[in-house]
Amino acid sequence: MSTPGARTLPAGGLLEARDEAERAALVEAGRRLFARPCRFFFAAQRLDQLPPPRGPEVAFCGRSNVGKSSLVNALTGQATLARVSNTPGRTRQLNFFEIEGPPGEGRLVLVDMPGYGYAQAPKDIKADWQGLMFDFLRGRPSLRRVLLLLDARIETKPSDRAVMDLLDRAAVAFQIVLTKADAVRSAALARRVREAETLARSHTAGHPLVIVTSSRSGEGIETLRAELAALAGPAPG
Template identity: 45%
Template sequence: MTAAAPEPSLSAVYYTLADKIFNGAPRFIRGASAMEHLPALAMPEIAFCGRSNVGKSSLLNSLVRFKNLARVAKTPGRTQELNLFNLGDRLILADMPGYGYATAPEPVQLKWQKFLPEYLAARDQLRRVFLLIDARHGLRDTDRQMLGLLLEMQVSAQLVLTKCDSAKAPQVEEFLHYGHELAADFPNLVPVVVATSSKTDQGIRELRAWVAEAISHAPASAE
Protein backbone atom coordinates (compact mmCIF):
# COMPACT_ATOMS: atom_id res chain seq x y z
CA MET A 1 0.00 0.00 0.00
CA THR A 2 1.15 3.51 -0.69
CA ALA A 3 0.89 6.35 1.81
CA ALA A 4 -2.39 8.27 1.88
CA ALA A 5 -2.58 11.22 -0.50
CA PRO A 6 -1.83 14.47 1.33
CA GLU A 7 -4.63 16.99 1.80
CA PRO A 8 -4.68 19.76 -0.81
CA SER A 9 -4.36 22.37 1.90
CA LEU A 10 -2.00 21.47 4.68
CA SER A 11 -3.04 20.95 8.26
CA ALA A 12 -1.65 23.34 10.91
CA VAL A 13 0.04 20.29 12.44
CA TYR A 14 2.65 20.37 9.67
CA TYR A 15 3.34 24.07 10.15
CA THR A 16 4.01 23.45 13.83
CA LEU A 17 6.24 20.50 13.04
CA ALA A 18 8.05 22.54 10.39
CA ASP A 19 8.80 25.30 12.91
CA LYS A 20 10.52 22.72 15.05
CA ILE A 21 12.47 21.06 12.25
CA PHE A 22 13.62 24.27 10.59
CA ASN A 23 14.73 25.74 13.88
CA GLY A 24 17.67 23.35 13.74
CA ALA A 25 21.07 24.55 12.59
CA PRO A 26 22.20 23.21 9.20
CA ARG A 27 25.59 21.53 8.94
CA PHE A 28 27.30 20.40 5.76
CA ILE A 29 27.87 16.64 5.91
CA ARG A 30 29.64 15.90 2.64
CA GLY A 31 29.39 15.80 -1.13
CA ALA A 32 28.53 12.41 -2.61
CA SER A 33 29.06 10.97 -6.07
CA ALA A 34 28.63 7.29 -5.25
CA MET A 35 26.39 5.21 -2.98
CA GLU A 36 29.24 4.45 -0.56
CA HIS A 37 29.62 8.16 0.15
CA LEU A 38 26.13 8.44 1.59
CA PRO A 39 26.08 8.80 5.36
CA ALA A 40 24.37 6.02 7.30
CA LEU A 41 22.37 8.38 9.47
CA ALA A 42 18.94 7.25 10.64
CA MET A 43 17.12 10.40 9.54
CA PRO A 44 14.59 11.10 6.81
CA GLU A 45 16.00 12.75 3.70
CA ILE A 46 14.53 15.31 1.29
CA ALA A 47 16.16 16.26 -1.99
CA PHE A 48 15.97 19.36 -4.19
CA CYS A 49 16.60 19.44 -7.92
CA GLY A 50 16.08 21.69 -10.91
CA ARG A 51 17.74 23.37 -13.86
CA SER A 52 20.85 25.45 -13.26
CA ASN A 53 19.90 29.01 -12.28
CA VAL A 54 16.37 28.01 -11.21
CA GLY A 55 17.02 29.59 -7.79
CA LYS A 56 17.81 26.42 -5.84
CA SER A 57 20.65 27.86 -3.76
CA SER A 58 18.56 30.90 -2.87
CA LEU A 59 15.57 28.74 -1.95
CA LEU A 60 17.62 26.40 0.24
CA ASN A 61 19.14 29.37 2.03
CA SER A 62 15.67 30.84 2.65
CA LEU A 63 14.31 27.51 3.87
CA VAL A 64 16.99 27.06 6.52
CA ARG A 65 17.38 30.80 7.24
CA PHE A 66 21.07 30.59 6.54
CA LYS A 67 22.82 32.86 4.09
CA ASN A 68 25.46 30.65 2.64
CA LEU A 69 24.30 27.11 3.09
CA ALA A 70 24.34 26.34 -0.58
CA ARG A 71 27.60 28.17 -1.31
CA VAL A 72 29.48 24.99 -0.58
CA ALA A 73 27.90 23.50 -3.68
CA LYS A 74 29.71 26.12 -5.74
CA THR A 75 33.19 25.06 -4.69
CA PRO A 76 35.15 23.27 -7.43
CA GLY A 77 34.41 19.57 -7.56
CA ARG A 78 31.14 19.91 -5.67
CA THR A 79 28.90 21.24 -8.43
CA GLN A 80 28.24 17.76 -9.80
CA GLU A 81 27.91 16.09 -6.42
CA LEU A 82 24.96 15.48 -4.20
CA ASN A 83 25.60 17.85 -1.30
CA LEU A 84 24.15 16.67 1.99
CA PHE A 85 23.24 18.79 4.98
CA ASN A 86 22.17 17.74 8.45
CA LEU A 87 19.40 19.96 9.76
CA GLY A 88 19.42 19.82 13.55
CA ASP A 89 19.77 16.02 13.60
CA ARG A 90 16.17 15.76 12.41
CA LEU A 91 16.45 15.84 8.65
CA ILE A 92 18.96 15.45 5.83
CA LEU A 93 18.68 17.95 2.99
CA ALA A 94 20.17 16.77 -0.29
CA ASP A 95 21.10 19.40 -2.88
CA MET A 96 21.36 17.89 -6.37
CA PRO A 97 23.49 19.28 -9.20
CA GLY A 98 21.60 21.68 -11.46
CA TYR A 99 20.84 20.30 -14.90
CA GLY A 100 20.45 21.95 -18.28
CA TYR A 101 23.94 23.38 -18.75
CA ALA A 102 27.18 21.55 -19.43
CA THR A 103 28.97 23.12 -16.49
CA ALA A 104 31.25 20.21 -15.65
CA PRO A 105 33.72 18.07 -17.63
CA GLU A 106 32.05 15.08 -19.26
CA PRO A 107 33.46 12.32 -17.00
CA VAL A 108 32.13 14.21 -13.97
CA GLN A 109 28.70 14.58 -15.55
CA LEU A 110 28.64 10.91 -16.49
CA LYS A 111 29.44 9.99 -12.93
CA TRP A 112 26.42 11.93 -11.71
CA GLN A 113 24.18 10.47 -14.42
CA LYS A 114 25.10 7.01 -13.20
CA PHE A 115 24.74 7.87 -9.52
CA LEU A 116 21.40 9.69 -9.76
CA PRO A 117 19.18 6.67 -10.61
CA GLU A 118 21.05 4.52 -8.09
CA TYR A 119 20.48 7.12 -5.42
CA LEU A 120 16.78 7.46 -6.24
CA ALA A 121 16.26 3.71 -6.32
CA ALA A 122 18.25 2.73 -3.26
CA ARG A 123 18.21 5.58 -0.77
CA ASP A 124 15.62 4.16 1.62
CA GLN A 125 15.23 7.25 3.76
CA LEU A 126 14.54 9.53 0.78
CA ARG A 127 10.98 10.75 1.34
CA ARG A 128 10.47 13.26 -1.45
CA VAL A 129 12.24 15.12 -4.23
CA PHE A 130 11.19 18.74 -4.73
CA LEU A 131 11.58 19.72 -8.38
CA LEU A 132 12.07 23.45 -8.78
CA ILE A 133 10.63 25.26 -11.80
CA ASP A 134 11.34 28.89 -12.73
CA ALA A 135 7.91 30.60 -12.73
CA ARG A 136 8.90 32.67 -15.75
CA HIS A 137 9.85 29.68 -17.88
CA GLY A 138 7.55 26.83 -16.86
CA LEU A 139 8.27 23.14 -17.35
CA ARG A 140 11.05 22.33 -19.82
CA ASP A 141 11.94 19.01 -21.47
CA THR A 142 14.73 18.36 -18.97
CA ASP A 143 12.24 18.83 -16.12
CA ARG A 144 9.90 16.30 -17.73
CA GLN A 145 12.79 13.88 -18.05
CA MET A 146 13.54 14.28 -14.36
CA LEU A 147 9.86 13.75 -13.53
CA GLY A 148 9.90 10.61 -15.66
CA LEU A 149 12.92 9.29 -13.82
CA LEU A 150 11.33 10.03 -10.44
CA LEU A 151 8.21 8.16 -11.53
CA GLU A 152 10.24 5.23 -12.80
CA MET A 153 12.11 5.05 -9.49
CA GLN A 154 8.84 5.45 -7.56
CA VAL A 155 10.01 8.47 -5.65
CA SER A 156 7.46 10.92 -4.30
CA ALA A 157 7.88 14.28 -6.07
CA GLN A 158 6.47 17.77 -5.73
CA LEU A 159 6.82 20.83 -7.96
CA VAL A 160 7.98 24.14 -6.52
CA LEU A 161 7.67 27.33 -8.55
CA THR A 162 10.57 29.72 -7.91
CA LYS A 163 10.97 33.47 -8.52
CA CYS A 164 7.20 34.09 -8.36
CA ASP A 165 7.96 37.74 -7.55
CA SER A 166 9.15 38.25 -11.11
CA ALA A 167 6.42 36.28 -12.90
CA LYS A 168 2.95 37.55 -13.79
CA ALA A 169 0.18 36.44 -11.43
CA PRO A 170 -1.96 34.76 -14.16
CA GLN A 171 1.11 32.83 -15.32
CA VAL A 172 1.64 31.52 -11.78
CA GLU A 173 -2.06 30.65 -11.42
CA GLU A 174 -2.01 28.78 -14.70
CA PHE A 175 0.98 26.75 -13.63
CA LEU A 176 -0.65 25.81 -10.32
CA HIS A 177 -3.56 24.33 -12.32
CA TYR A 178 -1.24 22.69 -14.78
CA GLY A 179 0.75 21.07 -11.94
CA HIS A 180 -2.46 19.67 -10.55
CA GLU A 181 -3.38 18.17 -13.93
CA LEU A 182 0.11 16.79 -14.41
CA ALA A 183 -0.42 14.59 -11.35
CA ALA A 184 -2.83 12.51 -13.48
CA ASP A 185 0.13 11.47 -15.68
CA PHE A 186 2.59 11.25 -12.81
CA PRO A 187 0.96 9.40 -9.90
CA ASN A 188 4.11 9.93 -7.80
CA LEU A 189 3.51 13.69 -7.97
CA VAL A 190 1.88 15.50 -5.07
CA PRO A 191 -0.91 17.41 -6.84
CA VAL A 192 -0.11 20.69 -5.10
CA VAL A 193 2.49 23.07 -6.53
CA VAL A 194 4.16 25.38 -4.02
CA ALA A 195 4.60 28.94 -5.34
CA THR A 196 7.68 30.57 -3.83
CA SER A 197 10.02 33.52 -3.97
CA SER A 198 13.31 33.77 -2.11
CA LYS A 199 13.17 37.51 -2.64
CA THR A 200 9.84 38.08 -0.86
CA ASP A 201 9.70 34.85 1.18
CA GLN A 202 6.42 33.96 -0.51
CA GLY A 203 5.60 30.28 0.07
CA ILE A 204 8.66 29.57 2.21
CA ARG A 205 6.63 28.64 5.31
CA GLU A 206 4.33 26.55 3.17
CA LEU A 207 7.27 24.72 1.63
CA ARG A 208 8.71 24.01 5.07
CA ALA A 209 5.32 22.57 6.02
CA TRP A 210 5.32 20.33 2.91
CA VAL A 211 8.75 19.05 3.91
CA ALA A 212 7.32 18.26 7.36
CA GLU A 213 4.38 16.50 5.69
CA ALA A 214 6.70 14.50 3.45
CA ILE A 215 8.71 13.11 6.34
CA SER A 216 5.64 12.38 8.47
CA HIS A 217 4.58 9.43 6.34
CA ALA A 218 6.25 6.07 6.56
CA PRO A 219 7.84 5.08 3.24
CA ALA A 220 5.53 2.95 1.10
CA SER A 221 7.85 -0.06 1.33
CA ALA A 222 7.61 -0.06 5.13
CA GLU A 223 3.80 -0.49 5.17
Protein backbone atom coordinates (compact mmCIF):
# COMPACT_ATOMS: atom_id res chain seq x y z
CA MET A 1 0.00 0.00 0.00
CA SER A 2 1.49 3.35 -0.96
CA THR A 3 0.75 6.94 -1.76
CA PRO A 4 2.81 9.32 -3.92
CA GLY A 5 5.91 10.37 -2.02
CA ALA A 6 5.26 7.98 0.85
CA ARG A 7 7.91 5.78 2.39
CA THR A 8 7.92 2.24 0.93
CA LEU A 9 6.59 -0.16 3.54
CA PRO A 10 8.53 -3.30 4.46
CA ALA A 11 6.89 -6.17 2.58
CA GLY A 12 7.54 -8.46 5.53
CA GLY A 13 5.71 -6.25 7.99
CA LEU A 14 6.98 -5.34 11.44
CA LEU A 15 9.72 -7.98 11.46
CA GLU A 16 11.41 -6.35 8.47
CA ALA A 17 11.11 -2.78 9.75
CA ARG A 18 14.74 -1.64 9.93
CA ASP A 19 14.21 1.35 12.19
CA GLU A 20 11.62 3.34 14.09
CA ALA A 21 10.79 5.37 10.98
CA GLU A 22 9.74 2.26 9.05
CA ARG A 23 7.80 0.95 12.04
CA ALA A 24 6.05 4.31 12.38
CA ALA A 25 5.24 4.23 8.65
CA LEU A 26 3.60 0.82 9.08
CA VAL A 27 1.62 2.03 12.09
CA GLU A 28 0.39 5.04 10.11
CA ALA A 29 -0.47 2.84 7.12
CA GLY A 30 -2.45 0.57 9.43
CA ARG A 31 -4.28 3.52 10.93
CA ARG A 32 -5.21 4.83 7.46
CA LEU A 33 -6.24 1.42 6.20
CA PHE A 34 -8.58 0.64 9.08
CA ALA A 35 -9.94 4.20 9.23
CA ARG A 36 -11.76 3.46 5.97
CA PRO A 37 -15.22 1.93 5.91
CA CYS A 38 -15.30 -1.85 6.05
CA ARG A 39 -18.39 -3.70 4.90
CA PHE A 40 -19.68 -7.23 4.89
CA PHE A 41 -20.18 -8.39 1.31
CA PHE A 42 -20.45 -12.18 1.18
CA ALA A 43 -21.05 -15.39 3.14
CA ALA A 44 -20.26 -18.89 1.92
CA GLN A 45 -21.13 -22.27 3.40
CA ARG A 46 -19.66 -24.33 0.54
CA LEU A 47 -16.56 -24.11 -1.59
CA ASP A 48 -18.58 -23.54 -4.76
CA GLN A 49 -20.14 -20.46 -3.17
CA LEU A 50 -16.87 -18.57 -2.66
CA PRO A 51 -16.78 -15.11 -4.24
CA PRO A 52 -14.14 -14.21 -6.84
CA PRO A 53 -11.04 -12.66 -5.25
CA ARG A 54 -11.41 -8.89 -4.74
CA GLY A 55 -7.97 -8.26 -3.29
CA PRO A 56 -5.52 -9.72 -0.76
CA GLU A 57 -7.26 -11.72 1.95
CA VAL A 58 -6.46 -12.35 5.61
CA ALA A 59 -8.44 -15.05 7.40
CA PHE A 60 -9.28 -15.14 11.12
CA CYS A 61 -9.22 -18.68 12.46
CA GLY A 62 -9.64 -20.04 15.98
CA ARG A 63 -11.62 -22.06 18.47
CA SER A 64 -15.26 -21.19 18.94
CA ASN A 65 -15.61 -18.25 21.34
CA VAL A 66 -11.93 -17.23 21.06
CA GLY A 67 -12.98 -13.74 20.01
CA LYS A 68 -12.68 -13.69 16.21
CA SER A 69 -15.67 -11.44 15.61
CA SER A 70 -14.72 -9.13 18.49
CA LEU A 71 -11.23 -8.74 17.03
CA VAL A 72 -12.60 -7.93 13.56
CA ASN A 73 -14.84 -5.30 15.16
CA ALA A 74 -11.97 -3.82 17.19
CA LEU A 75 -9.67 -3.62 14.16
CA THR A 76 -12.26 -1.87 12.00
CA GLY A 77 -13.66 0.31 14.78
CA GLN A 78 -17.16 -0.93 13.96
CA ALA A 79 -18.74 -2.50 17.02
CA THR A 80 -21.40 -4.45 15.12
CA LEU A 81 -19.65 -5.29 11.83
CA ALA A 82 -19.07 -8.96 12.69
CA ARG A 83 -21.71 -10.70 14.73
CA VAL A 84 -20.58 -11.43 18.28
CA SER A 85 -22.32 -14.30 20.02
CA ASN A 86 -22.13 -15.81 23.49
CA THR A 87 -23.11 -19.14 21.94
CA PRO A 88 -20.00 -21.05 20.78
CA GLY A 89 -20.29 -22.58 17.35
CA ARG A 90 -22.83 -20.10 15.97
CA THR A 91 -20.67 -18.99 13.02
CA ARG A 92 -21.08 -21.73 10.40
CA GLN A 93 -19.86 -20.01 7.27
CA LEU A 94 -17.03 -17.97 5.81
CA ASN A 95 -17.91 -14.29 6.21
CA PHE A 96 -16.12 -11.81 3.93
CA PHE A 97 -15.54 -8.15 4.83
CA GLU A 98 -13.92 -5.65 2.46
CA ILE A 99 -11.84 -2.57 3.16
CA GLU A 100 -11.76 -0.68 -0.12
CA GLY A 101 -9.22 1.96 -1.04
CA PRO A 102 -9.10 4.80 -3.55
CA PRO A 103 -6.83 4.49 -6.60
CA GLY A 104 -3.23 4.08 -5.53
CA GLU A 105 -4.18 2.85 -2.07
CA GLY A 106 -4.29 -0.74 -0.89
CA ARG A 107 -7.30 -2.80 -0.02
CA LEU A 108 -7.79 -5.82 2.17
CA VAL A 109 -10.45 -8.50 2.59
CA LEU A 110 -11.01 -9.95 6.06
CA VAL A 111 -12.43 -13.47 6.27
CA ASP A 112 -14.09 -14.60 9.51
CA MET A 113 -13.83 -18.40 9.44
CA PRO A 114 -16.06 -20.90 11.26
CA GLY A 115 -14.88 -21.73 14.74
CA TYR A 116 -13.53 -25.17 15.54
CA GLY A 117 -13.25 -27.36 18.60
CA TYR A 118 -16.75 -26.87 20.01
CA ALA A 119 -17.63 -30.29 21.40
CA GLN A 120 -21.41 -29.80 21.38
CA ALA A 121 -21.67 -28.98 17.68
CA PRO A 122 -23.20 -31.83 15.66
CA LYS A 123 -20.54 -34.13 14.26
CA ASP A 124 -21.69 -33.73 10.68
CA ILE A 125 -21.51 -29.93 10.95
CA LYS A 126 -18.04 -30.11 12.49
CA ALA A 127 -16.92 -32.31 9.60
CA ASP A 128 -18.31 -29.79 7.11
CA TRP A 129 -16.52 -26.93 8.85
CA GLN A 130 -13.19 -28.73 8.79
CA GLY A 131 -13.62 -29.76 5.15
CA LEU A 132 -14.62 -26.27 4.03
CA MET A 133 -11.80 -24.72 6.04
CA PHE A 134 -9.09 -26.92 4.55
CA ASP A 135 -10.40 -26.63 1.00
CA PHE A 136 -10.58 -22.85 1.33
CA LEU A 137 -7.07 -22.63 2.78
CA ARG A 138 -5.30 -24.71 0.18
CA GLY A 139 -7.20 -23.43 -2.86
CA ARG A 140 -7.45 -19.66 -2.34
CA PRO A 141 -4.67 -17.87 -4.26
CA SER A 142 -5.61 -14.46 -2.84
CA LEU A 143 -5.17 -15.63 0.78
CA ARG A 144 -2.06 -13.90 2.15
CA ARG A 145 -2.11 -15.09 5.74
CA VAL A 146 -4.20 -16.80 8.40
CA LEU A 147 -4.38 -15.20 11.82
CA LEU A 148 -4.64 -18.10 14.26
CA LEU A 149 -6.31 -16.77 17.39
CA LEU A 150 -5.45 -18.41 20.72
CA ASP A 151 -7.05 -17.47 24.03
CA ALA A 152 -4.33 -15.97 26.24
CA ARG A 153 -6.13 -17.18 29.38
CA ILE A 154 -5.93 -20.91 28.69
CA GLU A 155 -3.48 -23.50 27.45
CA THR A 156 -3.19 -24.46 23.80
CA LYS A 157 -5.75 -27.16 23.04
CA PRO A 158 -5.25 -30.30 20.91
CA SER A 159 -7.63 -28.81 18.33
CA ASP A 160 -5.36 -25.74 18.05
CA ARG A 161 -2.36 -27.98 17.40
CA ALA A 162 -4.34 -29.97 14.85
CA VAL A 163 -5.19 -26.78 12.96
CA MET A 164 -1.52 -25.76 12.93
CA ASP A 165 -0.72 -29.12 11.34
CA LEU A 166 -3.54 -28.54 8.85
CA LEU A 167 -2.08 -25.14 7.96
CA ASP A 168 1.33 -26.74 7.43
CA ARG A 169 -0.25 -29.26 5.05
CA ALA A 170 -2.15 -26.53 3.23
CA ALA A 171 1.12 -24.54 2.93
CA VAL A 172 -0.61 -21.38 4.19
CA ALA A 173 1.36 -18.98 6.38
CA PHE A 174 -0.24 -18.44 9.78
CA GLN A 175 0.46 -15.94 12.53
CA ILE A 176 -0.55 -16.52 16.14
CA VAL A 177 -2.58 -13.74 17.75
CA LEU A 178 -3.30 -14.04 21.47
CA THR A 179 -6.71 -12.68 22.45
CA LYS A 180 -8.28 -11.54 25.76
CA ALA A 181 -4.92 -10.44 27.13
CA ASP A 182 -6.60 -7.96 29.49
CA ALA A 183 -7.75 -10.91 31.62
CA VAL A 184 -4.24 -12.31 32.18
CA ARG A 185 -1.61 -11.17 34.67
CA SER A 186 1.67 -10.00 33.17
CA ALA A 187 3.83 -12.95 34.32
CA ALA A 188 1.33 -15.51 33.04
CA LEU A 189 0.95 -13.59 29.78
CA ALA A 190 4.72 -13.55 29.26
CA ARG A 191 4.79 -17.35 29.67
CA ARG A 192 1.91 -17.68 27.22
CA VAL A 193 3.75 -15.54 24.66
CA ARG A 194 6.89 -17.65 24.97
CA GLU A 195 4.83 -20.82 24.50
CA ALA A 196 3.15 -19.37 21.41
CA GLU A 197 6.49 -18.30 19.93
CA THR A 198 7.87 -21.82 20.45
CA LEU A 199 4.79 -23.29 18.78
CA ALA A 200 5.13 -20.96 15.78
CA ARG A 201 8.79 -21.85 15.31
CA SER A 202 7.95 -25.56 15.35
CA HIS A 203 5.71 -25.27 12.27
CA THR A 204 6.87 -24.69 8.73
CA ALA A 205 3.93 -22.35 8.05
CA GLY A 206 4.28 -20.47 11.34
CA HIS A 207 5.12 -16.75 11.40
CA PRO A 208 7.64 -15.92 14.15
CA LEU A 209 5.94 -12.72 15.36
CA VAL A 210 3.23 -13.36 17.98
CA ILE A 211 0.87 -10.44 18.56
CA VAL A 212 -0.89 -9.94 21.91
CA THR A 213 -4.32 -8.30 21.75
CA SER A 214 -7.38 -7.37 23.74
CA SER A 215 -10.52 -6.31 21.94
CA ARG A 216 -11.79 -4.89 25.24
CA SER A 217 -8.82 -2.68 26.17
CA GLY A 218 -7.42 -2.09 22.68
CA GLU A 219 -4.05 -3.63 23.51
CA GLY A 220 -2.20 -4.73 20.38
CA ILE A 221 -4.82 -3.41 17.94
CA GLU A 222 -2.49 -0.74 16.54
CA THR A 223 0.28 -3.34 16.16
CA LEU A 224 -1.99 -5.79 14.36
CA ARG A 225 -3.28 -3.06 12.05
CA ALA A 226 0.33 -2.19 11.19
CA GLU A 227 1.16 -5.83 10.45
CA LEU A 228 -1.88 -6.21 8.20
CA ALA A 229 -1.12 -2.97 6.36
CA ALA A 230 1.94 -4.66 4.87
CA LEU A 231 -0.33 -7.33 3.33
CA ALA A 232 -2.78 -4.92 1.70
CA GLY A 233 -2.58 -4.48 -2.04
CA PRO A 234 -4.42 -3.42 -5.18
CA ALA A 235 -7.62 -4.99 -6.39
CA PRO A 236 -7.29 -7.61 -9.13
CA GLY A 237 -7.14 -6.16 -12.63
